[in-house]
Amino acid sequence: MAEPFLIGEAMTGGYGGADILHGCTIAVEPGEIAVIVGPNGAGKSTAMKAVFGMLSLRAGAVRLKGEDITALTPQARVAKGMAFVPQTSNIFTTMTVEENLEMGAFLRRDDIRGTMDQVYTLFPILKEKRNQAAGELSGGQRQQVAVGRALMTQPSVLMLDEPTAGVSPIVMDELFDRIIEVARSGISILMVEQNARQALEIADKGYVLVQGGNRFTGTGQALLADPDVRKSFLGG
């Protein structure tokens, strides 16, 4: 099998104390949606943060387009085309929507208006509220700002840490639709999700993590169909 576009391979490590990840592997191809699911405390977010370089690995490697980026800082990974949307505090609340997008494109020196229009096309409500402080928006709209900010760097990989945490089911469906749209434009999506069933439905690839290791891996549909996965993680 050819080298995946982005892979965190056999990652082992934690936040200084005991290891949380034990040889965990996560990979995603261009235009694909990869979803990490699993029970609480399985190390889902930790695996994502490891891929983004927010904790140092004791073993394993992260490679983007075949290049070893294990030693790079998160900021350097942003410059390499990776974008990350944290679960909380993922917008600049005191700044306007438009300023949030501008800050997302801080590293770019070229004209960003085209990208901003793309974001506004993807999330029309943001264009309407462009001059409003992002902190005043509803939960779902804030998540759109957060995703929009991350897209402003024109990343090749978009990483989302529980994008639907705390939003209503309708908003969640809406957000998933948008995420599929982003993936169709050729961007790889790597995302951690609490709502395993809905997330696996849109996933090209699913990773079920348990105690920091891979328990099941497969296409979203395959995992949904797997009776073991259903019984243990999807509530039957």
Added chain:
Amino acid sequence: MSGAQGTSQMTAQAAAGPGRGLLLAALVAALFFATGMLQSWTLALLIVNMALVSSIMALGVNIQWGYAGLFSVGTMGFVALGGLSVVLVSSSPAPGGWAAGGPGIVLGLLMGAATIAAAVMAAAKLPKGRTRTLGVAVILIVGFFIFRAIFDPAVQAVEANNPAAHGNLGGLGLPVLMAWPVGGLLAAAVAWAIGKTALGLRSDYLAIATLGIAEIILAVLKNEDWLGRGVKNVISLPRPVPYEVDLQRSQAFLDWASSWGFDPITASSIVVRLMYTGLFAAVLLALIWLSQAALHSPWGRMMRAIRDNEVSAEAMGKDVTRRHLQVFILGSAVIGIAGAMMTTLDGQLTPGSYSPLRFTFLIWVMVIVGGSGNNWGSVLGGFLIWWLWVMVEPIGNGLMTVLTSGMSDGWLKAHLINSAAHMRLLTMGVILLLVLRFAPKGLLPER
């Protein structure tokens, strides 16, 4: 926010243990010994006495900061309150002072207190909204005018009473040693009032608030002439020890001095200072003994638990604000006692000479350099920093004279030599920064 973050990490350094403490203490003692040998023993004892007082102030700050992580920079205010208590307790009574307006002043102050109490009660009882705002405002405004109507004439009457000598209510004429505990109590009472309002605030806000309160206390001392004669100062406060001239007149003393071959004048001043040293050392040791006992009691352990993790202590059901209030009052009382002792040593109260750099921040430097959380560290810091504070000026002068000796006479040389006096602030800043950076736990880290 915790005062000494990561207390446990630095135990390795503390493990150097009593040896390190003794060594440092010996070094500081050597500084004082050298001062006595090279300059004069009267000077050395003068520095020792103020160092003892400073150590007690540092102990008070250490109780607030080292034990509980309270960032209070109102030290100067409590020092001044201690000084005021000496005037109130032990200065001679002002004939006619009380009769002129004493009751009016007390009534006025009671009225003021009643107004504030009524406003606080109204704020608590009335439903939130415009009525409450209006009600509280009306109570405060009406109360303020009643207060002024009763208070002002009484103050004028008191201040008109023999203004050249008194013009104040006068003291009780009691022995000056009684003023020391009273100073502690006065400081504690004011600390209670401050703590009730300001202790809920975040650490930076508490710092600014206490800085302001210290300035207000000083403003009261400077301007309320009826209280402590303001900037007209109260001099010739009684002493707990004999006067030098009395000793020199005593035949027994003269005989004793000549039997040792001392010059009676030098001997009398040294003996007087040694008596102060004895008194101050006794108070310091008693306070250290008490605070060591408190620090190692369940109460002290709880205080440190709160300091190191306020949130979890609160979750465990500790009443953090109440504990903070206790420790704030205790520390302020200790500072108040030290303030009373200092005014006793000076023999006069001079509100104009109090400045936050000298009486708040310098004490903080002592605590941090000595090692916050460690009582003996505060004492070490008090002695070392006070010695430096006194000696940096002559050392700086000498240094500057040597440095500029090659220069031709001119304004620059004169300016440099004159400015050497300001070296002490600079030195304190450098020492504080060096300690913070390279020995953040201080010379004697908390164990």
Added chain:
Amino acid sequence: MDILNALVAFLNFVFIPGLAYGAQLALGALGATLIYSILRFSNFAHGDTMAIGTVFVILLTWGLQSMGISFGPLPTALLALPVGIALTAVLLLATDRVVYRYYRRVKAAPVILVMASLGVMFILNGVTRFIIGTSDISFTDGERFILTAGDFRSWSGLAEGLAIRTTQGVTVVIAMIAVALLFWFLQKTRTGKSMRAFSDNEDLALLSGINPDKVVAVTWIVAAALATTAGTLYGLDKGFSPFTYFQLLLPIFAAAIVGGLGSPIGAIAGGFVIAFSEVMVTYAWKKVVTYLVPEAMAPSGLVQLMSTDYKFAVSFVILIIVLLVMPTGLFKGKSV
């Protein structure tokens, strides 16, 4: 009943002095609030930063004066101000490099940074006294008044005079320019926006590729500009003495906290709230009241709420009231 004279007396003794003082406090508070929101600690050395910045300006002013250069009717110090700002900026950047940067690297608690700023406060205070001594210095020159009381009286025919000192006019105009520049910088420029982003959400700012070292450096430079300007305007208006500047720390922080620590708009509002309260509470209203009430009711006392010596008490009481009623200040500040 003489409303016009009462109004003029009010303008002359309360409004104009309050306006100038408020502008000076606002500039000081802006610097303090900016440092707080980006570097996340209360800088106790801010008063002394103002002092040393003013010392630079005074020395440069003396230099210009000795060369015979003046600024016409305006104070020469305004010519010296830009260079004074540059020198202060260099000093603050050096201080950051030597002192504060280390604590950022080790992610020290904010209170440790406050302690470090106490050390810097001592040093700056010592250096200020070392350079210029402790006596009061007046360094204003040029035209003394924009409008003299006598001119106003003969123009208006009123009994009360209205005087506007040049330093008061200069203070208000310069403060307005400084505030306009600051807001343009924060709202419209890329660097200014990145500073706001950094203040709002440091982690996300780092994820967006904002360079923290640059943000910190620019913050010190802006703080130097604000502090030096505030100090110079205060010194022109009221004279310079190191101790007074150290004491300005209290009203400046009161202003910043009352407005909402971390909020620039709040700092400005807080500055004026504190300044006007101080002036109004300590002003003897006798004159104004006498104009307003019938002669028989004219007050015999000074009608002064508090003696001027208690001006700190005013800052303090307002501070406590605002904190108790709205803990984050008039304009929602941030809490660390």
